[in-house]
Amino acid sequence: MKRRIPMSFVLFVLLVIYCFSCSAFYLPGLAPVSFCVEKDIPDCQTEIQLFVNRLDSVESVLPYEYDVFDFCKDQKEIRPSENLGQVLFGERIESSPYKFTFKQDKKCNKVCTKTYKKENKEDVSKLDFLKMGMQLNYQHHWIIDNMPVTWCYDVEDGQKYCNPGFPIGCLVTADGRAKDACVINSEFNKKNTYYVFNHVDIKITYHNGEKDAWRGARLVAATLEPKSIKQTDKDNPNCDSTTPMEVPGVFDSEVSIVYTYSVTFEENTSIKWASRWDYILVSMPHTNIQWFSIMNSLVIVLFLSGMVAMIMLRTLHKDIARYNQVDQEDLIKLPSTRNKSSVNYEDAQEESGWKQVHGDVFRPPRKGMLLSVFLGQGTQIFIMTFITLFLACLGFLSPANRGALMTCAVVLWVLLGTPAGYVSARLYKTFGGEKWKTNVLLTALLCPGIVFADFFLMNLILWVEGSSAAIPFGTLVAILALWFGISVPLTFIGAYFGFKKPAIEQPVRTNQIPRQIPEQSFFTKPIPGIIMGGILPFGCIFIQLFFILNSIWSHQMYYMFGFLFLVFIILLITCSEATILLCYFHLCAEDYHWWWRSFLTSGFTAVYLFIYAVHYFFSKLQIIGAASTILYFGYTMIMVLIFFLFTGTIGFFACFWFVNKIYSVVKVD
Template structure:
């Protein structure tokens, strides 16, 4: 499918900065229509829950292509300028030939007849068999299939309508495929608010589509219109005529007639600002489950808070106060024959302590060490107190950890901005593709935060070449994401899907990356490295590294620590993830709209990640393992492993995706999402652990 010119490199930045026209905040930017005023109907795309491949509806070989007709201020076949989010979600919006006029019912109208060959017929059959759904748009509302709740008390919408259907004979097992070649369009409207309403203008509050399959024999041969819409004996079967073996080419083709009906119905029960609520009745019915998710999250977070409070209030604070008040005399005990520790071997010399004067516990330990003989033994000086000379020693591969932390802060800023804008209503379903577009803009402009934090961590680890760190920070994670998406895009291109990112869009993304984000990373890094500098530690690192005791999975910093610690944050969010997955993978609509619940669960998740990382770091230091830098990062992002396993379970039990390419796309994009999530929460865990360690050793 073509469409490479929809999103050029020149318009990439413009679409991000000027996307405000594409959305509304309820109560603002209302579009009203005069009586008999033409209303454009837009083709968009088709999608299915059995595949990750979407296709532009106007480019399908068996539908009526726009003929270039002029309708008031628009011409059929004209492509609508799309923002970055719309392009990435596979939208391809084109003005159609359907003629709609406000308030004018049209009982039956002929659109066109499309003749297709055997190849086009096979394409239609495959798409119907895979249960594809069509998305049209009127006044920024997707055409919806109307349903009624089980108790018949409320009506709700599901975006899209069926392309066709399959009829299976239960006795013989044979199946017949039918194409919906007639649609009844119902547009619900009401009086426009304010002065427009006084002038007789109307606003659209609902767009319903009722498809029907009508056989060719039930039509007038001259006009192409059906004789009777109510009593249809058989549908339009996707099958070549019986004389397909004839040499005449017309016998090897199939002609599909398309017709439509339009009805306008007044509906004063729905306000214009609430017209999207019909699409979210299902989410409203699940509010009890959302509250259950929040309650589950609060219980887990509360238990962790109690554990952290015990660590701070009783264990650590008690140790420090005990040494401040009684020194080491009260803690000196009789030595055990084979398990004693020499004071001078357990404590560093005063010269390795803080150079900022008295800092409490550690200085008292050093003073006591000077007064005791080399044969005195102390049993109470163990655990986290023993590694204070090594706890701030720069980690191995710190030049890699610093850019990861920088990119993580960039993601934290982006996620916080998206959730905030969603909660206040700026990002809403009417802003089609807005979540991705605004997210990309926030990510690009948050490069300054990425550079700042990366540079400060880099200098804290003793790094010298900060410009090299700028290049690594600005290209490591974005480059990995871009390279992976580009490779996956080749598979989508091979299937001519509208989900394929056009070449112009790829060039635009690279331009945003290299021309905007990378300079911002440089500015942030320059300020963080040269103007602010490194964080000062309360304790200097000793010249000789202390050996980490062998034995115990906490001491070794093994994978078990990350998996066990990551299970707790996953338990906080796994219920809410069901709704996110349903919106992204099952419904394919992308209309997840309970951002209030998501914000609460996300806040609890952050608190949980902080507390889990603090507890894991404390236990690790108590086991005399001071290699906590990388461990805290991996512990913070450990729940990403469980989320990826959760997506595999969801794929196997809930989805109906078939085919190697579709499975590859699902798992590849799921892996990227989990990688981004792990980087975000890992950064939060790292910063929390760093603040905790500085606090207890200060």
Template sequence: MKELIKMHQWQWLLLLALFQAAVFPMVTASEYDHKYNIGDPVTLWVNKVGPYNNPQETYNYYSLPFCHPGNNPTHKWGGLGEVLEGNELIDSQIEIKFGKNVDRSKICSLELNNDKVQEFKDAIENMYWSEFFMDDLPLWGFVGEIHSDKKEDQKHLLYTHKSLVVKSNKDQIIHLNLTQENPQPLIPGSTLELTYSVKWVDTNVTFPRRFDIYLDYPFFEHQIHWFSIFNSFMMVIFLAGLVFMIMMRTLRNDYAKYAREDDDLETLERDGSEESGWKLVHGDVFRTPRNLVLLSALVGTGAQLCMLVLLVIVVAIIGMLYVGRGAIVTTFIVCYALTSFISGHVSGSLYSRNDGKHWVKSMVVTASLFPFLCFGIGFALNIVAIFKRSLAAIPFGTMVVVFVIWAFISFPLALLGTVVGRNWSRASDNPCRVKSIPRPIPEKKWYLTPSVVSVMGGLLPFGSIFIEMYFVFTSFWNYKVYYVYGFMLLVFLILIIVTICVTIVGTYFLLNAENYHWQWTSFFSAASTAVYVYLYSIYYYYMKTKMSGFFQTSFYFGYTLMFCLGLGILCGAVGYLGSSMFVRRIYRNIKCD
């Protein structure tokens, strides 16, 4: 064990270097500390353009025929998460100095030909917007506008003037405002003068509060949001209380009947068949489940994802990650690598307790299952993005960085966790001995079959997060900054509790029906929550958005599928672990043959 720990010391150093490079990229000195002197140059970065209704369909700013700043413009790399989110900041080379007003000044002369005019017309018809950054604060503006009352060759107008209003507090930039002005018709052969102006205004807003202007308080802190949290909380209390009352009362009666030594065999069998069917399968309930390697990998990965979500939410609450470009994505990747030990430990322990023999195979599947599922979906989406020449395409170098993090950090930690879990777990410490011959499972009513229990199990967990899913989807697909991570933490904890309660009830009903295949049923019963979330995403796409086109549709449903796979594995693992503790608890006090 000591050798394994020593072997991983250099990998921690590599992780530290990668984390520092990803989270704290090199930037100019003034942008790093966000402090300027009067007359210091301030860089306006151009980022991307794209149709307003399709958030992920973004392109390089200079994919439109704007005046290019030169042959070797300065690029700004903000970290791993920023690249994965499709950002590419390029110095616009517009001269701006801190505290110095600029009257209308010329950026360049734009000579129009037929091709350029057609490109601009297509962009204006598709409501293209453009994004800029100054001192890490974003600005947005549309490319142009359409006047349908004018002639066909003059109804498309391109904005030719950028009016910047910059609010500062002493030596720091606080707020920005961009107004696109002076629309001009697009006529082939004409020349348009692109201009800009800058006005500096003092403000009393402090630097820590400068990002508040981007937060939509009325939307996220609406009464319906508070009501949904309260409603979910009351459902948790009711459901947990109901489960406790039913389970304790029923099990207490079952224990009492089972412990009576003066009952004859016929009475005992009659009571067992009527009320205590779960005791009749004590010789099979701890039988090794089918596809143990896959189940162990899924449960281990789900446990890791559960800890990952909790960790990221806590970090987001403390560190306000929504302020930085790509900070959430970077934090997810780094925290996923760090929590890989958990997946290996849980998977190795589960596999060892069920007398698994191929622990290396289990470890490899655990370490690679979810990353390779995400890689497969991402690879398909990347092909689409490359074909469309979109900024959403992930560069090869970024892929290498992500692979290095997985290969040298995540995979070794999963291996270490598997070794620890395999060696420290108690093998086959089940309360009841497994019989050599499996007991036949009697036919029961349709609603007591594993498939129905699995499908119905996800309804209540989905109901507990239904409203929050609307806010999460809206923030991701409709240009809103999600910042209420306190709400998210409460909803996530509610989801965990509801999932455990529902799967315990489903497992109890299944065992009472003398069906001892509870392991996979408990997993799928909880994992079906993700199916309802995906069905809701279909409704959201067609009813709440105006997205269109193959590119955006594939990215929407691809990203949602990736999210739902993670949610399903997480909920499935929680459901299985909760049911496992329940099953071991109820069989601990009965007389096993």
């Protein structure tokens, strides 16, 4: 009789094949391409293809594909294979009609002409959409040899900033105010007029390999300068003209836009192919400020963490030494003198009351199933984050490898269902739970279901708006297949081993009758303690958080994964120490309900994350429109939920270790 192959194993194999096949076309930074003037040379290309990516804007969350706008299109359109991360991020890469031959300069080469007539409704619609793109400052993103084509220009203090995108055009408002890129040219001065950047001067820099051990040349930089030029002769364009291409705000006559380009090649042997991204990253705004702020934040957090650790060690060591000394003196003294010792012992207990609740400290919490489910999911997210950041530090998930970061995170999350099920089942059994089926199902479905529901609603909005960020239906089905076909079975496997193991042994016995909790001061009450507990962890991440939000919503590159990993480690230490400190304080106040408080204390950092995201939205972003606002807060809620589970799990396990440690060291019988 033949054995049937499990469905989860088949899906796993398909997932691995899918990931490797999707990234086979693009492995940037790993496979350099050589270019030669002569044809028919093995492993050497003569044609340079320019690819276009989606267009985005800092004033709108909705990105659009290149084809949605009425630009020049490639007759034989080629779409490179995209990995899962690129699809989830909404990247849509396709070929363009801009094609070059290596070391062949071209001057004012015509690409196409777009004509719009007032009586044609389709032309009116296309031109209106193009105007909308210019009004909201939508930007092109072009790619040559898997390297962004940048627009470099001078900023304040004489520095140069290289933007990996350039605008469609710009607008001079009805009151004569020049918006965005219109400020760079004094010719853009007509009121209620749009200016289209219909010409680009492209410069491609290459490193010649004649003196090295490889043949041909490798591209090390690609820059451009957008221009707006009105062509009087469509067949013989003149790119030296200074008359800008105007599109009136009121469409009252025929409009013809001629798209042209010029390309030049420049040799530069000082730039190595391996460091060709450096000129972009070095020019990122506020780079020096970012380094200084991160170092300052790390010093402050390390200092505060050291203080917390010192207070905890000294205070706890003194308590343990006092209690053990009292117990030893009580054993060696005569019966006639033990009463005096007992008085000292009671005085010690009254001074610090954490030992008085030893019979209740391991009493199972209320809603233990929900807590165990949160901890299982938090463990899955923690391991996923740690491995992803570690790989990013090694350079495998650099900005050059498009979509690799998201692909790695999704694949790791899918494959880490086993530890989630194991942790949830083991803790639920320790809490005395018996509904193991409900526990496993909630662990596998609750938090991922909330994230998927939010993601699906956001995707509906993107579908309605026609955005390129909308995930295709087939990809959604594939994500569901990975979830139910791989993650859920692995969660069941982990839960099986978790329930098979005995419950976690507690160092002290639990009394049958719960002890009455005395009246608490303001600082030891649950809500004030939880609110205070999230301040210190948030303090060590808010600087990095600013640059992370910039990379997401302002479309800037994030590349400082080394510092991010260091901040991640410090966040672990800070969440652990802050939770342990507050847990010790409320145990001293004879409040033994520490299970949920330890989770919520560090988990409250996510609330500060949400407050900061709201502040960032109103103070830093220029997003307009109801759809963009809903999308911003919808995706922010996903981030907040993931961060809540992550930080809450860190605090819980730190406190769990601490409570087990002190009650196993101190003699309580």
